[in-house]
Amino acid sequence: MTTPIVGIDLGTTFSLVGYVEGGAPRIVPDPRTGDRLLPSVVHVREDGSVAVGWEPRRRRVVNVGSTVVSVKRLMGKGPDEVRREEPRLPYEVLDPVLGAGRVARLRVRGKVLTPPEVSAMVLRELRGWTAAAFGEEATRAVITVPAYFNDAQRQATRDAGRIAGLDVVRILNEPTAASLAYGLDRIGEGTVAVYDLGGGTFDLSILRVRKGVFEVLATNGDTRLGGDDVDAAVAAWLLAEAARETGLADLESDPEVREAALFEAEAAKCRLSVETATRVRLSVPRARLDWGTALSREQLEALSAPVVDRTVRPCRQALRDARLEAKDLSAVVLVGGQTRMPLVRRRVAEIFGCVGRCDLDPDEVVALGAAVQAGIIEGKVRGVTLLDVIPLTLGIEAMGGLMSKVLPRNTTIPCSVSEMYTTAVDGQNSVEIHVLQGEREMSRDNRSLARFQLKPIEALPAGLPRIEVTFAVDENGLLRVSAKDCRTLRQQGIEVVPTYGLTETEIHGMIEESYDRAEEDVESSLLASGRVEADLLVRRVRKALAEPDFASGDERVAIEAAVGDAEAAARGSDRLALLGALHQLEAAAQEAMQRRADRVLGAALRDRRIEELL
Ligand code: AMP
Numbered sequence: 001m002t003t004p005i006v007g008i009d010l011g012t013t014f015s016l017v018g019y020v021e022g023g024a025p026r027i028v029p030d031p032r033t034g035d036r037l038l039p040s041v042v043h044v045r046e047d048g049s050v051a052v053g054w055e056p057r058r059r060r061v062v063n064v065g066s067t068v069v070s071v072k073r074l075m076g077k078g079p080d081e082v083r084r085e086e087p088r089l090p091y092e093v094l095d096p097v098l099g100a101g102r103v104a105r106l107r108v109r110g111k112v113l114t115p116p117e118v119s120a121m122v123l124r125e126l127r128g129w130t131a132a133a134f135g136e137e138a139t140r141a142v143i144t145v146p147a148y149f150n151d152a153q154r155q156a157t158r159d160a161g162r163i164a165g166l167d168v169v170r171i172l173n174e175p176t177a178a179s180l181a182y183g184l185d186r187i188g189e190g191t192v193a194v195y196d197l198g199g200g201t202f203d204l205s206i207l208r209v210r211k212g213v214f215e216v217l218a219t220n221g222d223t224r225l226g227g228d229d230v231d232a233a234v235a236a237w238l239l240a241e242a243a244r245e246t247g248l249a250d251l252e253s254d255p256e257v258r259e260a261a262l263f264e265a266e267a268a269k270c271r272l273s274v275e276t277a278t279r280v281r282l283s284v285p286r287a288r289l290d291w292g293t294a295l296s297r298e299q300l301e302a303l304s305a306p307v308v309d310r311t312v313r314p315c316r317q318a319l320r321d322a323r324l325e326a327k328d329l330s331a332v333v334l335v336g337g338q339t340r341m342p343l344v345r346r347r348v349a350e351i352f353g354c355v356g357r358c359d360l361d362p363d364e365v366v367a368l369g370a371a372v373q374a375g376i377i378e379g380k381v382r383g384v385t386l387l388d389v390i391p392l393t394l395g396i397e398a399m400g401g402l403m404s405k406v407l408p409r410n411t412t413i414p415c416s417v418s419e420m421y422t423t424a425v426d427g428q429n430s431v432e433i434h435v436l437q438g439e440r441e442m443s444r445d446n447r448s449l450a451r452f453q454l455k456p457i458e459a460l461p462a463g464l465p466r467i468e469v470t471f472a473v474d475e476n477g478l479l480r481v482s483a484k485d486c487r488t489l490r491q492q493g494i495e496v497v498p499t500y501g502l503t504e505t506e507i508h509g510m511i512e513e514s515y516d517r518a519e520e521d522v523e524s525s526l527l528a529s530g531r532v533e534a535d536l537l538v539r540r541v542r543k544a545l546a547e548p549d550f551a552s553g554d555e556r557v558a559i560e561a562a563v564g565d566a567e568a569a570a571r572g573s574d575r576l577a578l579l580g581a582l583h584q585l586e587a588a589a590q591e592a593m594q595r596r597a598d599r600v601l602g603a604a605l606r607d608r609r610i611e612e613l614l
Contacts, residue, residue: 007370012200020375031132076152177369190330430455
């Protein structure tokens with residue numbers, strides 16, 4: 001039996017997994033605890049093993065240098081970009097190994113990991129949850145990304161899925177997923193804006209819903225704007241106040257103090273979504289810090305307003321791109337934990353002139369929508385079609401460092417366009433093409449996606465060769481490039497390795513490593529259960545040996561020897577040796593145990609009537 005395709009919301013703060021059952025999407029919970037949200041937090045233990053989820057999240061302050069949070073912000077980026085954008089990461093950012101891709105690497109407690117590998121750990125944990133629901137782990141998934149993710153970030157997300165052993169059948173935009181979760185029955189036909197403010201990213205999409213077709217008209221946003229920025233603003237204020245009142249210097253440069261301030265800032269922020277005032281306490285004994293303050297909702301709003309206000313421009317731009325005005329919208333849907341903040345809801349009402357809808361849990365709505373998309377692919381959900389768009393303009397570098405636009409933003413996907421190239425110099429036998437993504441005029445201000453060489457080209461006088469290059473964006477928003485020499489009609493495949501992506505070889509290496517690890521993990525859990533079994537059996541046999549009539553002579557000697565062997569094997573780490581010793585012990589003690597059982601049963605039966613026993 002194949003397992004259902006699952007829908008995964010791989011979030012900055014939390015991740016979730018869902019699937020469609022009986023025509024409706026549902027969330028798969030953690031089978032051990034019933035939790036529906038998995039914190040996207042990874043802790044590297046001293047022995048190099050990793051833990052994912054609530055425990056690492058709870059302990060992230062004390063484990064600051066060995067814990068990775070908000071890794072989604074680092075996806076698809078090079079080391080320089082990461083260092084520039086996240087100057088305060090509590091772990092080292094390494095340059096790539098020579099000859100490998102250009103993706104950033106993180107050294108977390110001596111373990112070197114790329115952001116896709118860290119995300120893969122979160123995905124693997126969610127896969128584990130699905131085993132309890134389906135009998136075996138899911139192997140295929142739809143994974144959501146912010147609509148505003150560029151090609152490199154999408155590729156990195158897909159790589160994470162592959163490293164986690166998942167066939168990523170679709171990369172889906174989060175706001176589009178949210179509108180699918182609301183579905184026709186909730187929002188009806190009309191034009192809907194989806195306002196998605198999560199932990200790390202802001203997305204705004206405008207969709208037209210007509211006759212079961214969900215058509216994205218425009219999308220805009222900011223991949224570096226979210227609840228984390230509110231936490232950072234509040235934490236900075238807390239640290240400044242704490243420094244002023246306690247006279248302690250350099251609080252800001254102590255990573256543990258900073259992490260504690262962020263943690264408390266976030267907790268206070270969430271409390272202030274329902275309360276109007278709260279208390280915040282910063283306690284880091286090592287730094288001799290133990291300080292508290294009151295914080296009102298009003299103060300929080302003053303600190304967060306600059307962050308929340310940054311969502312206004314993308315909303316207006318998306319409306320302009322869709323050639324709509326706010327009054328044309330039939331509904332605004334709220335997505336992302338940060339939209340629980342009353343200030344955010346007021347801003348949304350001001351921008352769009354109507355109250356944002358939040359009838360579905362903003363934490364779950366994206367995963368539910370991803371599950372619906374999985375259901376559409378599997379044919380379990382019918383009558384719904386999705387037409388998504390590319391979020392950013394794709395282009396190539398032209399003469400003079402200008403960006404020549406090839407596919408403008410908000411073009412419906414899948415889409416493709418062909419451009420004709422030729423040579424500038426006589427006898428030139430190759431052409432370099434630099435693919436860019438972004439809205440700026442100059443190439444250097446846009447994101448470099450890939451560079452590749454078209455070769456060999458027939459050596460002809462300048463301007464004679466005619467090479468047709470086709471840029472195609474698939475339904476995942478991922479770019480493919482192919483080229484054809486129009487004179488020879490020779491088709492050329494071009495491998496487009498994103499500038500900040502992982503190479504195929506690296507991905508394979510990581511997949512293999514995770515298989516090796518999986519074997520190691522299975523091996524150690526089998527060994528642990530073998531030890532438990534040994535402990536139980538040894539105790540039972542030892543108890544029986546204490547009875548004088550249990551066994552005597554050679555039989556007793558053999559049983560005692562087998563008990564000793566089993567105990568020694570349980571102290572070692574050879575699982576097969578332990579299994580062998582257990583079999584030996586069972587065999588040696590079997591007859592004596594049987595005789596003992598008969599005696600006990602006989603004694604119990606004596607003097608009792610048959611009816612009583614039945
Ligand atoms: P998401 O990326 O959608 O999981 O959103 C996570 C963000 O929502 C984090 O910045 C959280 O601090 C924030 N958040 C969660 N619950 C609340 C709440 N009750 N009030 C304000 N912000 C919240």
